[in-house]
Every structure is written in structure tokens, then in C-alpha cells.
Amino acid sequence: MNPIQFVFIAFLIIPFVEIYLLLQIGGIVGVFPTIALVVLTAIIGAGLLRQQGLATWQRFQDNLAKGTLPAYEMVEGPILLVGGALLLTPGFFTDIIGFACLIPPMRKKIAQYIIEKRLVQAGVPPHQQPKSQPDVIEGEFRKED
Secondary structure, eight states, rough: OHHHHHHHHHHHHHHHHHHHHHHHHHHOOOHHHHHEEEEEEHHHHHHHHHHHHHHHHHHHHHHHHTOOOOOOHHHHHHHHHHHHHHHHSSSHHHHHHHHHHHSHHHHHHHHHHHHHHHHHHHTTTTSSSSSSSSSOOOOOOOOOO
């Protein structure tokens, strides 16, 4: 399935899922608590987006200062934007996906999948792909005379 078909199907299915979830949760807890819950997830999401966005930006700048390519950070930026947009969209299904984009381990897995998929599409064999974690052992060294 190409990306255009996926987006088209998502635009058709997601609103129905959101309406169903809003009606079900509204029937259980009531109208005003449901509205409060939707607003609360948007507020929490905005705070998380700010925190995670600043942390990603800091890692981006640190990698540039070290002279390394900030590949993960360049992919995580758009993932954060999508997550933030989904959290600001009213509904619980989009909130779940949005929070998944803002959780660092989950976001890293998504970024890793995207990077590896692009490397395979570019024709880089799997054994020549860069490692996700460099072989670095951190420690302190002191020479005593």
C-alpha cells in the first residue's frame, strides 16, 4: 500500500473511531468529564511536546558540536511534530498515537525503523548500515608519574 492510499484510509477510519470512543467514554463518565479529559490530554501533551522538543533540540546541537551526524534527532523532530498535532486533535485514539510519539523509547524505535527503511531503499546492505550505538566506553584516565 502506498503512502497516499494509507493516508486516505486513515482519514476515513480515524474520525469514526474517534466518534465511537468519545460516545462510549461519554456514556460511561458523562459529557463534562469527557470534555475535561480531552482538554487535559491536550494540556499534558503540549507540556510533554515542549519538554521532549527541547531535549531533542539539545541532543541535536550536542551532536553537531561533537561533529557527528544527528540522524536520529533529524527524524525525531518531525515525529514530535506529528505527535503534538495528534495530541491537540480532540479525541482519544489520536491522543494514544500522539503520546506514543512523545515517549522517548517509542519515538526512538519509530525513528530507527524509518532510518533503517530509508537505508534499505537507498541500497545500503544491512551489514554496512551504521550501528545505532557506537562502541564507546566512557571513563576517566589519569596518568601518574
